[in-house]
Amino acid sequence: MKPVFTLIVLLIALISCNNNNTSKSIENKVNKQDSIVVKNFFNTALTNGQSYQWLDYLSNEIGGRLSGSPESAAAILWGEQLMKDLNFDKVWLQDVMVPHWSRGEKEEASFTFNNTKYDVAICALGGSIATPTEGITGEVIEVQSLEEVESLAEKLRGKIVFFNRPFDDTHIQTFKAYGGCVDQRYAGAMTCGKFGAIAAIVRSMTNSIDDYPHTGAMSYGDIAENEKVPTAAISTKAANLLSEKLKENPTLKFYFKQSCSTLPDEPSYNVIGELTGSEFPDEIITVGGHLDSWDLGDGSHDDGAGIVQSMEVLRLFMLNGIKPKHTIRCVLFINEENGLRGGKKYADEAKAKKENHIAALESDSGGFTPRGFTFDTSNENANLFLSWKPLLAPYSLNEIEKGHGGADIGPLKSETISLFGYRPDSQRYFDYHHAATDTFDKVNKRELELGAASMASLVYLLDTYLN
Missing domain, CATH: 3.40.630.10 (Zn peptidases)
Structure with a gap:
């Protein structure tokens, strides 16, 4: 019986080996075909x-x-x-x-520091309301987050809120940096409007330091009409300048004008x-x-x-x-x-x-x-x-x-x-x-x-x- 058993084991092993080779051959053929198609x-x-x-x-x-x-x-x-x-x-x-939102005429913005006027690059955020036709002027409060706005509450009344949280440049994937600060663009206006702020300006969503403002969608959520305030993006170069001058003169006033509108x-x-x-x-x-x-x-x-x-x-x-x-x-x-x-x-x-x-x-x-x-x-x-x-x-x-x-x-x-x-x-x-x-x-x-x-x-x- 022993020789017969040994022969059976050898036959099983041979069949198994052939099956494995066949399977491997099919796999290689499929992979090769995929490689050809991709190439x-x-x-x-x-x-x-x-x-x-x-x-x-x-x-x-x-x-x-x-x-x-x-x-x-x-x-x-x-x-x-x-x-x-x-x-x-x-x-x-x-x-x-x-939705049909229209930007209208090119936006204007500026502030004066030590008798020097600084023109500022801004653009209305998509969905924003317009400023009054003569524009809007007010003192500026700089914040880093929506939570900081909530903590300041009544101190914001009559002020322009300046959201200035930059990209976190330690993120290798820049989409993570974007995701880490885009909430201030989307929800900044709805957050500060309910505390009596008169406008919001938001640092542009970019890690570049330049004079090109970046637009994007914003929302008023379900706040009352009288709480809606105009909001615009400010270029990163201008944001840095404004932040610097605010440290020297916290009561400087910022002016901007935009004529955007939401149509049917x-x-x-x-x-x-x-x-x-x-x-x-x-x-x-x-x-x-x-x-x-x-x-x-x-x-x-x-x-x-x-x-x-x-x-x-x-x-x-x-x-x-x-x-x-x-x-x-x-x-x-x-x-x-x-x-x-x-x-x-x-x-x-x-x-x-x-x-x-x-x-x-x-x-x-x-x-x-x-x-x-x-x-x-x-x-x-x-x-x-x-x-x-x-x-x-x-x-x-x-x-x-x-x-x-x-x-x-x-x-x-x-x-x-x-x-x-x-x-x-x-x-x-x-x-x-x-x-x-x-x-x-x-x-x-x-x-x-x-x-x-x-x-x-x-x-x-x-x-x-x-x-």
């Missing part, structure tokens, strides 16, 4: 890309695209026609009612195009960014880059002959900057139609050098995504980790969908974010194209492996 995406984007040319037109021919503006309407028509020209399987517009809501649209899935047409992978931008610059980084990269993802699939298994949908969301109504409408309609979204990717961090992706998903899927690191690492996509997906795709969040945020290098982003400096000349063609290829690679892997 082809990058080759195509870098030698035959269209994202930079599209961004040139969007930025230089249409310009800043604040919701409700004529430029926003022109951008919607441009995006719809471009998707049709690219021969996506389906292209349509999705109705969205959006306007009809607008999300622009949507898709490639229909060959095996699972009812399972959707969404990729997109937001079409609207602030009005000071032309919105090239925020978020023109994300828009053109998202459309390029579908084009790269088509040029490389890849028919997706799932439906790949490109969405140009409207009104991310001052309302998020495009993202909310898209999610509401998806739920109403019982659409099955399995993944969504957003590009809204600028058109800089790719670094990776953040994801919000289940632990099971997280392990799958992390397994792609070796495949993506040669393209500098080393940072693949749990985190925020994106504002526009956030309303889609559920237990069954995986949300992703494209993450380029963030060091220069807040030099331009919401400022007049966010213009086409600040975008590097190669960096933009690398980003589009990176996004296409992730969408391909999701389409191939996600159930």
Whole structure:
């Protein structure tokens, strides 16, 4: 019996070895194919890309695209026609009612110290009310936080509150620095208005020291109309100067004037195009960014880059002959900057139609050098995504980790969908974010194209492996 037993053991071992070799061979074949596809995406984007040319037109021919503006309407028509020209399987517009805030005339600001007048660079924050037509003048109280405002209470009556908390430059990821002080921009006016302050000015949300004020959304929450005060962003260079002079003369007076207004809501649209899935047409992978931008610059980084990269993802699939298994949908969301109504409408309609979204990717961090992706998903899927690191690492996509997906795709969040945020290098982003400096000349063609290829690679892997 012993020789027979030994023979059986050897046969089992041989079969097992063959099975392992076969399995390994299949794994290697799949990985090799994935590598070829990813490489082809990058080759195509870098030698035959269209994202930079599209961004040139969007930025230089249409310009800043604040919701409700004529430029926003022109951008919607441009995006719809471009998707049709690219021969996506389906292209349509999705109705969205959006807020319409207008900046009005260029803002003015100044203060006088020791008989010297200092002109100050400011810009109204989106959603703010105007000052009186003659402007507003008052003594200034400098604060570092919303909590400090609460502690000062009645001392703020009749004063202009100056929020001057800067970025924490020890954060390597500049989005963390932004998140650490943006509350003063969004909630500063509503917090100090209830204590009788007459206005609020807020240090610009940037780690650069320059004379370009950065706008952005603010809110009055549910405070009474008589508690609403005008609010504006002050450039970081001017903020430092004002803070310095306040230390020498705490009673100096600050003047500013702005003529912004909120108009009735306007009809607008999300622009949507898709490639229909060959095996699972009812399972959707969404990729997109937001079409609207602030009005000071032309919105090239925020978020023109994300828009053109998202459309390029579908084009790269088509040029490389890849028919997706799932439906790949490109969405140009409207009104991310001052309302998020495009993202909310898209999610509401998806739920109403019982659409099955399995993944969504957003590009809204600028058109800089790719670094990776953040994801919000289940632990099971997280392990799958992390397994792609070796495949993506040669393209500098080393940072693949749990985190925020994106504002526009956030309303889609559920237990069954995986949300992703494209993450380029963030060091220069807040030099331009919401400022007049966010213009086409600040975008590097190669960096933009690398980003589009990176996004296409992730969408391909999701389409191939996600159930």
